[in-house]
Amino acid sequence: MATSRVFLTPLSAEFPASNFPALSVVNQRPVLAFDTTTAEACQWTFAAPQGLAGALSAIIHLFGNAAGTAGVVFSVALEAITPGDAVDLDSASSFDTVNTSASTAMPATQGHQTSFSVTLTNADSIAAGDYVRISLARVPSDGGDTFAADAYVTLVELREA
Amino acid sequence: MAIRFDASSEYLDCNVSIPAWDACTIMAWVYIVNDRATFSYILQWTNVGATAGNFCGINASRQLFVEQSSLVTGTTLSVGTWYHIALVSGPTNATVYLNGVQDSQTSSASFTPVVTMWGGAGGWVDARMSALKVFAAELTAAQVLQEMRTVRPSGRVACHAFYPCRILEYADLTGNGRTLTPSGSLTVEDGPPVSWGATPLWVTNPSTARKWLLGAH
Numbered sequence: 001m002a003t004s005r006v007f008l009t010p011l012s013a014e015f016p017a018s019n020f021p022a023l024s025v026v027n028q029r030p031v032l033a034f035d036t037t038t039a040e041a042c043q044w045t046f047a048a049p050q051g052l053a054g055a056l057s058a059i060i061h062l063f064g065n066a067a068g069t070a071g072v073v074f075s076v077a078l079e080a081i082t083p084g085d086a087v088d089l090d091s092a093s094s095f096d097t098v099n100t101s102a103s104t105a106m107p108a109t110q111g112h113q114t115s116f117s118v119t120l121t122n123a124d125s126i127a128a129g130d131y132v133r134i135s136l137a138r139v140p141s142d143g144g145d146t147f148a149a150d151a152y153v154t155l156v157e158l159r160e161a
Numbered sequence: 162m163a164i165r166f167d168a169s170s171e172y173l174d175c176n177v178s179i180p181a182w183d184a185c186t187i188m189a190w191v192y193i194v195n196d197r198a199t200f201s202y203i204l205q206w207t208n209v210g211a212t213a214g215n216f217c218g219i220n221a222s223r224q225l226f227v228e229q230s231s232l233v234t235g236t237t238l239s240v241g242t243w244y245h246i247a248l249v250s251g252p253t254n255a256t257v258y259l260n261g262v263q264d265s266q267t268s269s270a271s272f273t274p275v276v277t278m279w280g281g282a283g284g285w286v287d288a289r290m291s292a293l294k295v296f297a298a299e300l301t302a303a304q305v306l307q308e309m310r311t312v313r314p315s316g317r318v319a320c321h322a323f324y325p326c327r328i329l330e331y332a333d334l335t336g337n338g339r340t341l342t343p344s345g346s347l348t349v350e351d352g353p354p355v356s357w358g359a360t361p362l363w364v365t366n367p368s369t370a371r372k373w374l375l376g377a378h
Contacts (some may be wrong), residue, residue, distance in 0.1 A: 007362040016355035022351040023312075024162050029358070046361045118316045 004009035005049050005056075008134070013042040021138075021153070027155040031152035033065070034138035036145075044156075048080060048130040052160060056120040059157040060101075060136070065153035066149030067110040073142040074151075076118045077135045094122035095135060100118075103144025103153035106151070113154070134158070162327040163192065163291035163352040171345030172280030173293070173324070173331070178339055179206060179274045180297035180321055182215070187277055188247035188258075188294050188355040193240045195287040196301060202281030203288070204248040206274045213272035215255045217248040218284065227265045229255040235265035243353040245309040251299035259320055261306030275330075277322075282344070291352040293324040295339070311358030327352065 005120055010030040021032040021040045036041050058076045075098040081087055087094045104116040126132060136156060139145055166172060179185075187204050191200070199221050207214030216228040224234040230366040236259050237358065238244060248256040256266045256274055279290050292312040300318060307315045314320035314335070324331065331341035 005363075009359060009362065011359035014356050014363045017354055020354045022162060023327070023355075023357060025354075044361055049363065066285075136373070150286035 003160045005155055005160050006046050006158040007009050008044045011133060015042050018160040021057045026152055031154055033152055036083045037140055039122050039140055041135055046060050048126050048128050048132050054161040056123055057159050058118045059115055060157055061115045062151050062153045063111055063113045064149055064151055067068040069105045069108050070147040071105050071144045072147045072151050073101055073103050073139040073145040075139050076136050077102045078124045079133045080124040080130040082130050086089040097124040099132045106147050162349050164326045165289045165348045165350045166280045168345055169285050170282050171285055173341045173343055174276050174278040175341050177273050179277055181247055181270050181301035182274050183252040184297055184299050186296040187281055190243055190292045191246050192243045192289040193238055196240050197287055200285035202284045202349040203246060204350045206277040208272045210277050215248055217257050224243055225259060226263055226376040227255055227257040227267050230268040230270045233265040233267045247305045258305045261309045271289050283355055289350050291326045293326055294320060295322040297321040305344045312355050313358045315364045355367045
């Protein structure tokens, strides 16, 4: 049985200086609004839980700012720093290759929630106790991202197989 | 999200329980949308009739200024960029901080403050603002920098009033009842790249948790 490990919420997201999803509130629900044309990304920081041993996946929960069944595509990248790693935190990032989702059809009715899983094949050799950053980005340049409205991410769950 | 001021006499103000002239900090994240090429007030607290007070804004050349006993200009702001701006008043100086760094300063002078304001009535600013905070204290540079990092107050210094301005909500989220009064037809637009300040939710070692729940030792 898969095990939930970390829950990443909009209110705990961190943002780059540009091209970031808007931290918004929709019907009193905090959301991250990912644009339909600009590639926007945000990050979260956590320590890799103890006992981490299995493969990880990111479950992304979202709803759309429009009706229709067009698709969205997201990518997830991990940066896992073990004490002693040769990464200069002052000046460099060390994210592994992005893991890109398939195109996921949004619900036909605006406001209805859906979710999809991104297998974190490229997990930067994450190990228990690592200092980890995870980056979530929408990929509007992907041919499968045809949803012509904001995608409202409500929650990201890290799950261990 | 952020609240947008885009017309004359669009602003937010509060006239409830205003801090003393010599111990007050007012701040916000600010994004200039259009250059009006004229004086535009961003932050201020004033007496009745605004004949005296502490003022912060941009001049016709978009230079950030502080005004109290005199007007002193600082950095030229760009259109389309988010800045954190704080106006800090103490018994000696009134200081403007830009992104946590002192930008301009002038000498203080006493007055009887009756209102805090974001935006302006006559010299209005075409801008978005978010994460509005008020402190009944002259914050230090380090404290201003700390408050800049998150939308919500850090909790290190008692917050006098807090208005996240994610939507058209005007309640003071400190619970002190210092509600904002909006003027004009305000709207909501995208906000600054600033974390709310919460932390991810964890699940600790699930096998241990299950043993505890089952009463195992």
